[in-house]
Structures are given as C-alpha cells and as structure tokens.
Amino acid sequence: MQKKKLVxxxxxxxxxxxxxxxLGEQYDFLSLPDIGCLEDIPEEQDSLQGNALQKAQYVWDHYGYPCFSEDTGLEVAALNGAPGVYTARYAGPQKNPDDNMDLxxxxxxxxxxxxxxxxxxICLYLGPDDIHYFEGIAPGKIAPQRLGEKGFGYDPIFVPQGHERSFAQMTLAEKQExxxxxxxxxQLSQFLAQL
Incomplete structure (x- = not known):
C-alpha cells in the first residue's frame, strides 16, 4: 500500500x-522545501484559525497537495492575550526567538x-469542500528567565501548568505529552487514521 502524501x-x-x-510512518510526510515551496507564505489574518487556513489553502492552490498547516499563539494574561496571532513576529518582522523572549x-x-x-x-485542507480544524491548549506561566536549551521559540520561558521545568528542559516526548x-x-492523527 502506497503511503499518502501529506504536506x-x-x-x-x-x-x-x-x-x-x-504522525509516525503512515504518511509520506513533506515539508514546504520538499515540494519546492521556498516563498514566505502570507499570514495576514487576525486569528490563528484564519492564518492556518490561509497557509494550507495556499499550498493546495499553488502546489496541488493536500496539506495541513498550523498557527500557534502565546497568549499572556497580563498583556490581554498578546502576543497572540503576532507570536512569531512579536519583536519585529525578523521573527527572532531571542528578540521575542527578551521583549x-x-x-x-x-x-x-x-x-x-x-x-x-491546525487546519487540514484536503480540498475546497473538505476542511477540518483541530485545537490544542497548554496552560502555564512565563518564567522570569530562560530555562533549558531544548525546543524552539518561546520554549525556554514557558513552564506548563503543574510543572517546574520549562518546555526547553523537557524531552521531546515529555513536551509532546x-x-x-x-x-x-x-487529534489530527486520530482523524487521519479514520480516512
């Protein structure tokens, strides 16, 4: 049985x-560079769901692949939910994680x-009439300084609820849990398993 391609x-x-x-071995999993998409896909919407849809639809429209895309926001209570949809570019268009954490x-x-x-x-775009969404939320707090070397983005300053270690101090398996x-x-994996 041939693996399904999924971007x-x-x-x-x-x-x-x-x-x-x-996602494991059931898919021929492709990234944007794998399909020759080297451009910066626009994220111009005012919600995480809107950005996820925009990116997934772009891949379908320009490259013809079924695709899933995600958008993630860090929502801080003291900042009224900021940086939110601007999480990746919080400190500017350079999207530098250290600048973002410093700010x-x-x-x-x-x-x-x-x-x-x-x-x-996550937006799973299997075609214009076959679109699905999946959402995950991790509550926690912002540490007063960086903790740990693993992970990426804001991982060194985010401590999940009920834990003393940041995401950057956890193994990949611990963080994924x-x-x-x-x-x-x-949720995406469970949905795909039923197709």
Whole structure:
C-alpha cells in the first residue's frame, strides 16, 4: 500500500521534527522545501484559525497537495492575550526567538500575574469542500528567565501548568505529552487514521 502524501505548511525544522515524530510512518510526510515551496507564505489574518487556513489553502492552490498547516499563539494574561496571532513576529518582522523572549520578559518584569497559555490551531485542507480544524491548549506561566536549551521559540520561558521545568528542559516526548501542538497533532492523527 502506497503511503499518502501529506504536506505540512512549514519550513520550521523544530515543528517538522516534533510533528513527524508524532504522525509516525503512515504518511509520506513533506515539508514546504520538499515540494519546492521556498516563498514566505502570507499570514495576514487576525486569528490563528484564519492564518492556518490561509497557509494550507495556499499550498493546495499553488502546489496541488493536500496539506495541513498550523498557527500557534502565546497568549499572556497580563498583556490581554498578546502576543497572540503576532507570536512569531512579536519583536519585529525578523521573527527572532531571542528578540521575542527578551521583549516579553521585559514587558512582564513588573507583572504579578505571569499566567499564559499556548494555543495551536491546525487546519487540514484536503480540498475546497473538505476542511477540518483541530485545537490544542497548554496552560502555564512565563518564567522570569530562560530555562533549558531544548525546543524552539518561546520554549525556554514557558513552564506548563503543574510543572517546574520549562518546555526547553523537557524531552521531546515529555513536551509532546503536554504541549498545545502535541494535543492538536494527536487529534489530527486520530482523524487521519479514520480516512
């Protein structure tokens, strides 16, 4: 039986590694570089769901592959849900994780409430009339400084609820069990298994 081809609309090596580990061997899993998509796909919507749909639809429209795309936001209570949809480019269009963490830590320096949540929305685009969404939420808090070397993005400053270690101090398996993306990918995997 030939594996189904499925594109994930990202070139982020950290996301690819995490999701590939979860989806397993039932798919011929392709990233954007694998299909020759080297352009920066627009993310112009005002919601995570809107951005996920825009990216997945772009791959379908321009490359003809069934695709899933995700958008993730870090929502900080003391900042009224910011950075939210602007998480990747919080400190500017350069999308630099260190700049983003520096800015967030600076803005929360005097905050009493450091509670936050990561939220991921995945859009699975199998065709214009066959679109599905999956969402995962990981509650937690922002640490006062970076903790750990693993992971990517804001992982060194995000401590999931009920834990003392940041995502960047956890193994990939530990993080996947707790993370927003892990939850959403599990839902995606269960859905795909039924197709």
């Amino acid at each position: 994930m609309a990202t070139a982020n090596a950290g996301k690819i590694r995490e999701i590939k580990a979860q 967030l830590l600076k803005e929360l320096a005097q905050a009493q409430d450091r509670s936050a949540q990561f939220r991921t929305v 707790l993370s927003h993306r892990g939850q959403a990918v599990r």
